[in-house]
Amino acid sequence: MSDTLAIHGGPKSVTNPEPIAAASRWPVFGEEEQEAVRSVLERGGSYEENGLFEQEFAAFTGSRYALAHNNGTSAIHAAYFAAGVQPGDEVITSAYTWHLQVSQILALHGIPVFCDIDPHTACIDPAEIEHKISPRTRAIAVLHPFGCVAPMEEIMAIAHRHNLKVIEDCSHAHGATYKGRPVGTIGDVGCYSLQASKLMTAIEGGILVTNDTECYERACLLGHYERIPRLQERYRRYYDPAQTMAPTCFGYKYRMNPLAAAIARVQLRHLPERTKVLRQNMCQLSDALRDLSPAFRPPPEAHGTERVWLNYICEYDADRTGIPRQRFIDALIAEGVPASHGRPGYLPVYWNPLYEDRSMWAPGYPFDAPYTTRRVEYPRGLCPIAEARAPREVGLPVLRHACDPAVIAQIAAGVGKVLRNLKAL
Numbered sequence: 001m002s003d004t005l006a007i008h009g010g011p012k013s014v015t016n017p018e019p020i021a022a023a024s025r026w027p028v029f030g031e032e033e034q035e036a037v038r039s040v041l042e043r044g045g046s047y048e049e050n051g052l053f054e055q056e057f058a059a060f061t062g063s064r065y066a067l068a069h070n071n072g073t074s075a076i077h078a079a080y081f082a083a084g085v086q087p088g089d090e091v092i093t094s095a096y097t098w099h100l101q102v103s104q105i106l107a108l109h110g111i112p113v114f115c116d117i118d119p120h121t122a123c124i125d126p127a128e129i130e131h132k133i134s135p136r137t138r139a140i141a142v143l144h145p146f147g148c149v150a151p152m153e154e155i156m157a158i159a160h161r162h163n164l165k166v167i168e169d170c171s172h173a174h175g176a177t178y179k180g181r182p183v184g185t186i187g188d189v190g191c192y193s194l195q196a197s198k199l200m201t202a203i204e205g206g207i208l209v210t211n212d213t214e215c216y217e218r219a220c221l222l223g224h225y226e227r228i229p230r231l232q233e234r235y236r237r238y239y240d241p242a243q244t245m246a247p248t249c250f251g252y253k254y255r256m257n258p259l260a261a262a263i264a265r266v267q268l269r270h271l272p273e274r275t276k277v278l279r280q281n282m283c284q285l286s287d288a289l290r291d292l293s294p295a296f297r298p299p300p301e302a303h304g305t306e307r308v309w310l311n312y313i314c315e316y317d318a319d320r321t322g323i324p325r326q327r328f329i330d331a332l333i334a335e336g337v338p339a340s341h342g343r344p345g346y347l348p349v350y351w352n353p354l355y356e357d358r359s360m361w362a363p364g365y366p367f368d369a370p371y372t373t374r375r376v377e378y379p380r381g382l383c384p385i386a387e388a389r390a391p392r393e394v395g396l397p398v399l400r401h402a403c404d405p406a407v408i409a410q411i412a413a414g415v416g417k418v419l420r421n422l423k424a425l
């Protein structure tokens with residue numbers, strides 16, 4: 001076949017876009033979800049579904065406790081609260097994560113301390129964590145970015161040395177494992193978003209897992225007042241046993257909608273088989289892309305882990321090729337490869353004016369409030385690897401459903417063809 005690029009009138013590498021579109025379609029709900037929702041409605045909107053989802057998710061992850069939430073953001077807020085983050089406490093987190101994972105530290109008047117990332121995996125860099133610990137550090141928040149599993153043993157060793165809690169944000173990593181253990185169960189608390197784009201979804205929802213009774217009970221205190229009668233004595237002081245609930249705690253009301261729980265239960269049942277198909281497809285693509293060019297890297301899989309792909313984000317080095325990323329992406333699209341920039345919203349979090357202006361609701365709060373003991377700064381250049389990352393990202397389709405290997409080979413062939421002919425661009 002001619003090697004003339006499709007952008008210059010040559011033949012397209014991908015001959016039919018339909019199989020890629022079909023394999024990437026998400027979210028997908030079927031008869032089972034519809035039946036599950038109908039059944040909750042027929043039972044008058046029963047909350048029973050939430051408890052069942054929690055039991056099933058706890059069993060899936062091998063956790064002692066699971067606590068369903070109305071979204072991933074509230075689960076993360078509860079996780080920091082569960083970990084005991086107090087006003088002025090510092091929480092070490094990645095500069096390259098979802099901004100709401102960090103703003104939930106501020107919600108507790110905690111102070112985020114940003115760490116740079118590993119240039120290959122985009123995971124928080126353990127060596128940086130060690131440098132950023134101060135006497136006020138309370139916890140470390142770890143993201144498994146786009147499903148690439150972070151080096152949990154190294155992170156846990158640091159945490160144990162300094163007596164810190166570890167919170168895993170698994171919102172990109174449903175179904176991924178670290179040395180055979182599900183993500184979210186290695187740290188003290190794990191959180192998952194179940195929002196519509198995620199690998200398992202309730203449309204909106206979240207869930208927190210932990211093996212630690214104290215963490216679980218604290219998470220209940222923040223947003224689940226109906227659980228208080230079942231908590232330990234000291235949390236039940238205002239509970240009147242004649243009534244069914246305790247008018248106490250914070251009342252954030254983070255309870256999941258039972259319709260969402262019904263959908264989540266079905267999605268959880270399908271997660272193992274979907275993870276298997278996803279891994280088959282994306283491993284085939286990664287194998288085919290791995291050695292195409294030193295200027296192009298498919299997303300890595302860390303040793304000892306089985307990752308997943310919320311997004312399939314490659315790195316393209318325009319400095320090395322001299323061809324701008326946008327031109328590279330345009331050439332891929334012309335070949336029929338649905339290429340894009342990375343996941344929207346993934347800039348270094350501290351570029352957000354919230355941090356640059358050091359003010360959230362009143363000048364200086366919480367960054368310079370009386371309860372802080374040192375000034376944590378957020379200058380440009382703080383985390384250079386995270387800052388350099390976004391302009392290098394090129395997204396390829398995530399093939400979540402069964403896909404003919406020949407179609408995956410066509411995607412790889414399209415990328416290879418453009419990389420071979422960069423000079424012509």
Ligand SMILES: Cc1ncc(COP(=O)(O)O)c(C=O)c1O
Pocket residue numbers: 071072073074076097098100101143169171172193194195204205206
């Ligand atoms: C890494 C990460 N953490 C937390 C969240 C928040 O989850 P939710 O949108 O369900 O509130 C998201 C959502 O995209 C996320 O990507």
